[in-house]
Amino acid sequence: xxxxxxxxxxxxxxxxxxxxxxxxxxxxxxxxxxxxxxxxxxxxxxxxxxxxxxxxxxxxxxxxxxxxxxxxxxxxxxxxxxxxxxxxxxxxxxxxxxxxxxxxxxxxxxxxxxxxxxxxxxxxxxxxxxxxxxxxxxxxxxxxxxxxxxxxxxxxxxxxxxxxxxxxxxxxxxxxxxxxxxxxxxxxxxxxxxxxxxxxxxxxxxxxxxxxxxxxxxxxxxxxxxxxxxxxxxxxxxxxxxxxxxxxxxxxxxxxxxxxxxxxxxxxxxxxxxxxxxxxxxxxxxxxxxxxxxxxxxxxxxxxxxxx
Amino acid sequence: xxxxxxxxxxxxxxxxxxxxxxxxxxxxxxxxxxxxxxxxxxxxxxxxxxxxxxxxxxxxxxxxxxxxxxxxxxxxxxxxxxxxxxxxxxxxxxxxxxxxxxxxxxxxxxxxxxxxxxxxxxxxxxxxxxxxxxxxxxxxxxxxxxxxxxxxxxxxxxxxxxxxxxxxxxxxxxxxxxxxxxxxxxxxxxxxxxxxxxxxxxxxxxxxxxxxxxxxxxxxxxxxxxxxxxxxxxxxxxxxxxxxxxxxxxxxxxxxxxxxxxxxxxxxxxxxxxxxxxxxxxxxxxxxxxxxxxxxxxxxxxxxxxxxxxxxxxxxxxxxxxxxxxxxxxxxxxxxxxxxxxxxxxxxxxxxxxxxxxxxxxxxxxxxxxxxxxxxxxxxxxxxxxxxxxxxxxxxxxxxxxxxxxxxxxxxxxxxxxxxxxxxxxxxxxxxxxxxxxxxxxxxxxx
Numbered sequence: 156x157x158x159x160x161x162x163x164x165x166x167x168x169x170x171x172x173x174x175x176x177x178x179x180x181x182x183x184x185x186x187x188x189x190x191x192x193x194x195x196x197x198x199x200x201x202x203x204x205x206x207x208x209x210x211x212x213x214x215x216x217x218x219x220x221x222x223x224x225x226x227x228x229x230x231x232x233x234x235x236x237x238x239x240x241x242x243x244x245x246x247x248x249x250x251x252x253x254x255x256x257x258x259x260x261x262x263x264x265x266x267x268x269x270x271x272x273x274x275x276x277x278x279x280x281x282x283x284x285x286x287x288x289x290x291x292x293x294x295x296x297x298x299x300x301x302x303x304x305x306x307x308x309x310x311x312x313x314x315x316x317x318x319x320x321x322x323x324x325x326x327x328x329x330x331x332x333x334x335x336x337x338x339x340x341x342x343x344x345x346x347x348x349x350x351x352x353x354x355x356x357x358x359x360x361x362x363x364x365x366x367x368x369x370x371x372x373x374x375x376x377x378x379x380x381x382x383x384x385x386x387x388x389x390x391x392x393x394x395x396x397x398x399x400x401x402x403x404x405x406x407x408x409x410x411x412x413x414x415x416x417x418x419x420x421x422x423x424x425x426x427x428x429x430x431x432x433x434x435x436x437x438x439x440x441x442x443x444x445x446x447x448x449x450x451x452x453x454x455x456x457x458x459x460x461x462x463x
Numbered sequence: 464x465x466x467x468x469x470x471x472x473x474x475x476x477x478x479x480x481x482x483x484x485x486x487x488x489x490x491x492x493x494x495x496x497x498x499x500x501x502x503x504x505x506x507x508x509x510x511x512x513x514x515x516x517x518x519x520x521x522x523x524x525x526x527x528x529x530x531x532x533x534x535x536x537x538x539x540x541x542x543x544x545x546x547x548x549x550x551x552x553x554x555x556x557x558x559x560x561x562x563x564x565x566x567x568x569x570x571x572x573x574x575x576x577x578x579x580x581x582x583x584x585x586x587x588x589x590x591x592x593x594x595x596x597x598x599x600x601x602x603x604x605x606x607x608x609x610x611x612x613x614x615x616x617x618x619x620x621x622x623x624x625x626x627x628x629x630x631x632x633x634x635x636x637x638x639x640x641x642x643x644x645x646x647x648x649x650x651x652x653x654x655x656x657x658x659x660x661x662x663x664x665x666x667x668x669x670x671x672x673x674x675x676x677x678x679x680x681x682x683x684x685x686x687x688x689x690x691x692x693x694x695x696x697x698x699x700x701x702x703x704x705x706x707x708x709x710x711x712x713x714x715x716x717x718x719x720x721x722x723x724x725x726x727x728x729x730x731x732x733x734x735x736x737x738x739x740x741x742x743x744x745x746x747x748x749x750x751x752x753x754x755x756x757x758x759x760x761x762x763x764x765x766x767x768x769x770x771x772x773x774x775x776x777x778x779x780x781x782x783x784x785x786x787x788x789x790x791x792x793x794x795x796x797x798x799x800x801x802x803x804x805x806x807x808x809x810x811x812x813x814x815x816x817x818x819x820x821x822x823x824x825x826x827x828x829x830x831x832x833x834x835x836x837x838x839x840x841x842x843x844x845x846x847x848x849x850x851x852x853x854x855x856x857x858x859x860x861x862x863x864x865x866x867x868x869x870x871x872x873x874x875x876x877x878x879x880x881x882x883x884x885x886x887x888x889x890x891x892x893x894x895x896x897x898x899x900x901x902x903x904x905x906x907x908x909x910x
Contacts, residue, residue: 277616278602299595302615304534306688310831316524321595414687435669
């Protein structure tokens with residue numbers, strides 16, 4: 156039986172009304188979505204302008220996480236060129252050719268308030284602790300898809316390329332040390348106090364105090380991470396543009412909120428796909444009846460068994 | 464349907480039955496399955512399996528060119544992203560035929576279902592091989608562990624469900640048909656199974672359209688989270704939609720092009736009515752898709768990047784030209800049914816679509832630590848080996864099951880062929896029970 160125009164319109168209306176309701180409900184939920192700051196959010200404040208580049212934090216980080224020193228560069232010194240499967244924390248140097256202000260840059264996980272790595276992680280191997288806000292990785296849920304290495308706007312999670320049981324390495328803010336009442340490895344050794352640990356709110360106040368007390372010292376007189384990428388728990392102060400330290404200007408909206416808006420709206424409560432499915436079943440049921448009838452007619456005509 | 468009428472098929476030749484019209488799927492007969500090509504393909508597959516074992520032990524680093532900058536290599540970006548796009552025929556042709564009532568496309572359906580199944584099987588295998596910790600895939604059966612907002616979870620879950628349930632079930636009828644012809648004693652059972660299957664067909668087919676629609680678009684959504692790292696010519700909020708659109712015309716090209724190639728290789732008649740219909744739809748899909756793509760780029764204000772002399776602009780114009788020229792060739796071939804031009808059109812537009820689906824992850828991916836990626840030999844051999852497996856599977860299946868469409872006469876020719884030329888091949892069954900109820904008594908006697 157062929158579907159008539161009237162039926163088609165009726166079906167579309169039947170499907171469309173709940174669809175519209177769902178979309179509007181979903182849209183409501185999405186507008187309400189603003190990124191919550193965890194109650195006990197802890198973080199790091201790194202002031203690039205007072206970092207002397209001694210790399211004590213790099214060694215301390217490896218020690219605190221019981222990672223063997225990465226001596227793959229020259230076989231002698233712990234001198235990794237970038238974050239890697241043995242390096243959760245690294246000091247890099249930005250030195251422009253023209254002799255203008257140079258700066259060290261400490262790179263480690265930013266512990267975003269809305270982390271892109273966790274948004275993309277299929278089975279939530281990377282997840283944000285609702286209390287402390289620390290983004291950590293669990294081996295039991297990770298399938299090793301390396302999506303986190305693609306999605307992280309700061310390019311922090313690193314995959315272990317060797318061996319049959321690879322791991323994803325990233326700074327987890329030494330959560331095992333925090334549990335013992337200790338500070339993260341990097342902050343416990345910094346000689347100049349360039350990187351300090353504390354509750355995010357306290358760190359923000361401290362950063363703003365420094366900006367206020369030293370007018371003209373800091374780039375744009377702002378704290379990177381206060382609102383960038385929806386806010387991060389690692390905060391940065393710098394003399395040189397943040398982009399030079401490897402911190403892209405991402406705007407106040409987090410990457411997942413900005414890019415997955417429609418994806419999230421469509422899959423909200425799985426309502427729209429379910430609706431589509433119900434509509435498709437109806438249409439195909441009708442088509443199938445007509446098709447079977449035609450097949451039987453062909454069967455009579457040719458004397459051969461119908462092929463559906 | 465009474466068997467009485469079917470036992471005595473009308474002998475008169477029906478004038479309505481055209482000599483060229485595809486009426487019936489007929490196995491490719493008279494060609495051996497095992498030949499040089501087939502052995503070569505099997506050899507490549509075995510090599511890939513051995514290399515896979517090595518990869519599982521050694522890890523991804525030693526076997527592939529992947530690095531910290533390019534976390535994804537061709538296993539994901541080509542075998543999954545591109546090949547499942549080519550293998551969306553069951554989705555695209557199915558929707559056109561079932562939902563939009565392009566009834567002439569029905570003869571292509573079995574080809575579409577088979578190519579889709581093989582492409583997805585290949586893609587899923589590579590997805591498993593590419594995963595660093597594949598043993599944790601078992602979370603897939605616990606829905607409360609799914610991160611429903613993750614495009615990758617959506618792809619992995621949806622794709623495995625689609626390939627193993629609706630798509631596999633849709634591919635069952637040719638197998639049942641083979642069993643039906645194989646031995647008359649199996650018929651009651653086969654018919655019972657068929658009735659059961661038909662009862663669930665609406666829900667199966669609907670799932671077979673919803674799920675690919677979801678994961679083919681989510682494949683595009685994967686790259687949304689990569690943000691600025693994907694060149695602005697490709698990075699767009701419409702990426703999921705464009706990925707889905709590319710999958711539709713690519714898969715039309717894959718199914719119709721493969722069918723044309725098979726018809727050439729095995730000397731089958733080509734039904735230009737069906738092929739014209741497919742080409743017309745493909746050309747329209749291409750033009751609409753290209754229009755949307757350009758509108759998207761224009762509205763985002765990224766058009767100027769297409770005129771900068773860099774490799775991104777080169778890739779962009781290459782894929783655009785391939786798709787547009789392919790679409791135009793398809794359109795032109797409709798005028799006087801030129802098969803050569805039509806095939807070229809399918810090939811070029813599919814190639815362009817493949818490059819489009821490949822670009823955001825690789826060619827137009829601007830890795831943040833400046834780095835290069837080129838697949839290693841082992842990586843290429845594994846990717847190729849599993850494609851060879853799919854091709855070998857295709858060759859085996861079209862020669863053993865009724866997949867490839869043919870004029871009605873071909874079926875009778877096949878029955879005759881097996882009856883007179885290969886009477887010792889018992890297992891085809893087709894020659895014995897070429898017609899309804901024919902030789903029914905003979906079977907009863909023989910046992």
